[in-house]
Amino acid sequence: MNSCIVCNEHKPAGIFICGQFLCADCERDIVATDVSDLRYRYYIDCMKKIWLAAIS
């Protein structure tokens, strides 16, 4: 099981982005979240962390 970069929970299903695990639940949430939703900013911040880790 992998530790999700967004919720930090260990989930059996998900995707890898730049070597970081994103669980299926969070992936679905991100896709369904409206850009005006505060959670969207949180998710974007998490994605930025993934990308920064990938290029450093």
Ligand SMILES: [Zn+2]
């Ligand atoms: Zn998650």
